Amino acid sequence: MGATQDGSKRSGVGRRTFLKSAAAVTAAATLGKIPAMVSAAQAPALQKGITLRVMAYAFPVTSMIRDSRAEYEKQAGVKIEWDEAPWNEALSKQMTELVTKTGRYDLFTLEGMWVGQEAGTGQLLELDDLIAKAGSALDYEDFIPKRRELFVYKGKVIGLPLETNITMAAYVKDIFDQAAIKFPAKGTGFTHEEWLSIVKGLHKEGQIGTAWPLKPMMTCVQHWGNALVSAGGRFFDENLNPTFNTKEGLRVAQFFADLLTCAPKDMLNYTNVEANEGMMNGKVATQTAHWASRIPMVEDKTKSRVAGKVRWTLLPYAGFAPGRKVGMAHNNGWAIGIPKGSKYQREAFDFAMWAVSKENQSKLLTVANTPPTRSSALNAPGNDQKYVWLAPLKEALANSFDFPKIPEWAEIMERVGAELHGAWSGQNTLPKALDRANQLVTDLMKERRYPVGTHKGPKLPWE
Amino acid sequence: MKDRRTAVLMIAPTVLVVGLIFIYPLILSFWTSLHYQVLSQPHLTRFIGLGNYHWLMREPRFWGALGRSLVFLAFTVTLSMGLGTLIAFLIDRYMGRWNWARALFLMPMVITPVVVGIQWRFLLNDQFGVASWFFEAIRLPIGGTWLSDPVGAMFWVIAVDLWYYTPYVILLAGAGLASIPTEVRDAAKVDGATPWQTIRYVLLPMLKAVLVVALLIRTIGGLRAFDTIMIITDGGPGRATEVANILAYRYGLQYFDMGKASAIGWVMMVVAVVLTVVYIRLISMGRK
Numbered sequence: 101m102g103a104t105q106d107g108s109k110r111s112g113v114g115r116r117t118f119l120k121s122a123a124a125v126t127a128a129a130t131l132g133k134i135p136a137m138v139s140a141a142q143a144p145a146l147q148k149g150i151t152l153r154v155m156a157y158a159f160p161v162t163s164m165i166r167d168s169r170a171e172y173e174k175q176a177g178v179k180i181e182w183d184e185a186p187w188n189e190a191l192s193k194q195m196t197e198l199v200t201k202t203g204r205y206d207l208f209t210l211e212g213m214w215v216g217q218e219a220g221t222g223q224l225l226e227l228d229d230l231i232a233k234a235g236s237a238l239d240y241e242d243f244i245p246k247r248r249e250l251f252v253y254k255g256k257v258i259g260l261p262l263e264t265n266i267t268m269a270a271y272v273k274d275i276f277d278q279a280a281i282k283f284p285a286k287g288t289g290f291t292h293e294e295w296l297s298i299v300k301g302l303h304k305e306g307q308i309g310t311a312w313p314l315k316p317m318m319t320c321v322q323h324w325g326n327a328l329v330s331a332g333g334r335f336f337d338e339n340l341n342p343t344f345n346t347k348e349g350l351r352v353a354q355f356f357a358d359l360l361t362c363a364p365k366d367m368l369n370y371t372n373v374e375a376n377e378g379m380m381n382g383k384v385a386t387q388t389a390h391w392a393s394r395i396p397m398v399e400d401k402t403k404s405r406v407a408g409k410v411r412w413t414l415l416p417y418a419g420f421a422p423g424r425k426v427g428m429a430h431n432n433g434w435a436i437g438i439p440k441g442s443k444y445q446r447e448a449f450d451f452a453m454w455a456v457s458k459e460n461q462s463k464l465l466t467v468a469n470t471p472p473t474r475s476s477a478l479n480a481p482g483n484d485q486k487y488v489w490l491a492p493l494k495e496a497l498a499n500s501f502d503f504p505k506i507p508e509w510a511e512i513m514e515r516v517g518a519e520l521h522g523a524w525s526g527q528n529t530l531p532k533a534l535d536r537a538n539q540l541v542t543d544l545m546k547e548r549r550y551p552v553g554t555h556k557g558p559k560l561p562w563e
Numbered sequence: 564m565k566d567r568r569t570a571v572l573m574i575a576p577t578v579l580v581v582g583l584i585f586i587y588p589l590i591l592s593f594w595t596s597l598h599y600q601v602l603s604q605p606h607l608t609r610f611i612g613l614g615n616y617h618w619l620m621r622e623p624r625f626w627g628a629l630g631r632s633l634v635f636l637a638f639t640v641t642l643s644m645g646l647g648t649l650i651a652f653l654i655d656r657y658m659g660r661w662n663w664a665r666a667l668f669l670m671p672m673v674i675t676p677v678v679v680g681i682q683w684r685f686l687l688n689d690q691f692g693v694a695s696w697f698f699e700a701i702r703l704p705i706g707g708t709w710l711s712d713p714v715g716a717m718f719w720v721i722a723v724d725l726w727y728y729t730p731y732v733i734l735l736a737g738a739g740l741a742s743i744p745t746e747v748r749d750a751a752k753v754d755g756a757t758p759w760q761t762i763r764y765v766l767l768p769m770l771k772a773v774l775v776v777a778l779l780i781r782t783i784g785g786l787r788a789f790d791t792i793m794i795i796t797d798g799g800p801g802r803a804t805e806v807a808n809i810l811a812y813r814y815g816l817q818y819f820d821m822g823k824a825s826a827i828g829w830v831m832m833v834v835a836v837v838l839t840v841v842y843i844r845l846i847s848m849g850r851k
Binding site for chain 1: 801
């Protein structure tokens with residue numbers, strides 16, 4: 101060891117020793133890297149330094165994917181940046197991104213009722229080829245058919261199904277038991293008259309008979325629409341004339357007006373949050389229409405007073421149409437889609453495939469208490485006994501129908517919903533509100549150049 | 564000449580930035596308003612001249628929303644100006660040295676409008692709301708259906724706006740009062756003016772310029788009202804609290820009908836400009 105002029109000690113390593121050591125270190129480092137390079141070859145994205153950006157709606161299902169994405173990052177070598185926003189904001193962002201084709205996002209979460217609006221831009225990637233190439237790694241056929249169909253637009257697949265969502269009626273079992281309410285046999289549901297009588301009986305001091313969401317405005321059509329179809333009604337006739345003001349439409353609108361008398365006083369201002377909170381606080385005995393995606397909240401023991409006490413059944417709209425034994429619900433759920441503007445479409449598809457993999461779909465059920473989209477996860481032995489909501493959910497799915505998959509559907513729901521909402525709040529009569537709603541839809545469809553009143557053929561243009 | 568060139572060069576960056584972030588989007592939105600443009604139906608996009616404005620003039624929903632905007636504006640502006648000025652005078656007279664009182668009044672202003680909306684929505688909720696619980700506790704049967712009733716909903720969105728923005732008027736009027744020299748008040752006292760006469764003939768005229776600025780800002784704020792209403796009532800029940808900005812939002816970010824949304828935005832901007840010009844005229848008339 102020598103000393104420098106400033107007095108500090110100088111390393112005694114000579115030039116030759118240094119070069120030897122450097123060579124040894126380099127060799128060791130190179131050898132050490134070999135296994136890492138092998139795994140990089142298996143995950144080609146690793147060496148590209150790719151970052152995938154997701155725009156998602158914050159909810160239990162997306163949170164689960166978000167929280168476990170580190171697993172995928174490690175496995176594939178890509179980085180996943182996760183942006184979240186409430187539904188409306190997420191949709192606005194997605195639509196803007198789709199139209200401006202910025203390529204800023206690589207993956208979107210899609211929602212069934214807005215498929216027409218987003219896919220209508222023509223900027224969602226058609227996934228058919230990628231699905232075909234993925235083969236058994238994806239096992240697309242494992243997704244239940246209703247889920248697959250929901251994310252097919254004009255014959256092309258635009259999303260990989262992520263979560264099943266459908267409405268059922270929910271009730272607190274203890275309250276039903278105390279009131280000795282007789283439960284319908286399997287394959288049948290409560291009729292609307294039975295349900296009205298039940299909630300009337302349960303609506304008393306300190307207890308509210310029922311609740312369901314009526315905000316935002318389009319929510320009104322989601323629930324009224326389910327009852328309408330259960331009553332044998334339709335949204336359009338065979339010539340594409342809107343049929344929102346038929347006698348069936350009026351009848352079911354009146355049914356909801358009657359139900360409002362057994363609901364919280366401020367029900368017209370209730371979103372999913374308030375309706376669910378009412379039941380979770382133990383104040384509301386039933387939810388006439390309860391989204392399956394809200395089950396995790398009701399079943400959360402840390403937040404819900406009725407966790408483990410709630411049971412689900414089919415929507416109570418049987419009996420509206422002669423011979424109909426069950427109420428029908430519209431087929432809904434979420435998927436993962438890829439904007440055409442994405443620079444990393446292949447990598448984005450790989451991530452989407454991982455997000456909806458059999459393993460993650462099973463986790464969705466076991467960890468997040470959320471309905472999956474794969475048959476293998478839904479129908480695994482013992483699940484029906486373990487998850488009390490699963491059997492009615494499957495029955496609801498079997499009796500579900502599709503809302504029209506057109507770009508205007510979300511707008512139609514908002515417009516018609518506001519008319520119904522206005523009538524339920526006493527600003528208009530129900531017949532006048534439905535007539536007005538029908539006229540608004542007619543005008544809109546004509547403006548968008550649909551062959552209203554002149555369409556001919558066995559099916560409507562989007563069917 | 565050289566000075567002129569230097570001046571032009573120095574203001575050029577500002578003009579450029581303002582042009583890029585203000586003028587360009589304005590021109591673009593006007594150009595959009597001349598088109599039929601629905602984002603989810605790009606194949607229908609076409610130039611339609613003043614078609615969207617023609618549609619707007621015949622659309623009852625627009626006139627309803629504009630009417631509600633004006634009702635909202637009239638109530639929120641007059642009440643916040645009146646209440647704000649009154650409270651500023653009371654603070655000035657009785658709590659002049661209590662700065663914490665002023666700070667207390669400013670508290671609502673530090674909360675973002677979205678949080679204000681959520682907070683009031685739950686305060687007024689019939690099941691979990693503190694307001695409903697309070698009225699029930701004092702056996703006053705007025706709670707519960709406020710937001711499900713068209714008049715009640717409009718009342719509450721106005722009340723929330725007052726709660727949120729009146730402190731702004733208090734702040735401005737208070738600052739104006741603080742800037743009036745003590746000698747002026749003393750002189751009024753020596754001349755035998757009563758407190759009311761001091762306010763009416765001395766302080767209010769001296770505050771006029773500040774109050775007109777507050778009025779202008781409150782009017783523009785009232786015309787921009789959106790966030791709290793959207794969160795508290797979503798424009799409902801039915802369309803009972805759907806003001807023009809909510810209508811523009813629906814067309815723009817729910818229906819994605821950008822042509823019509825831009826036309827609504829432009830008409831609202833014209834309304835705001837007209838009101839601003841009227842106020843500015845009032846200020847200059849007052850000065851003369």
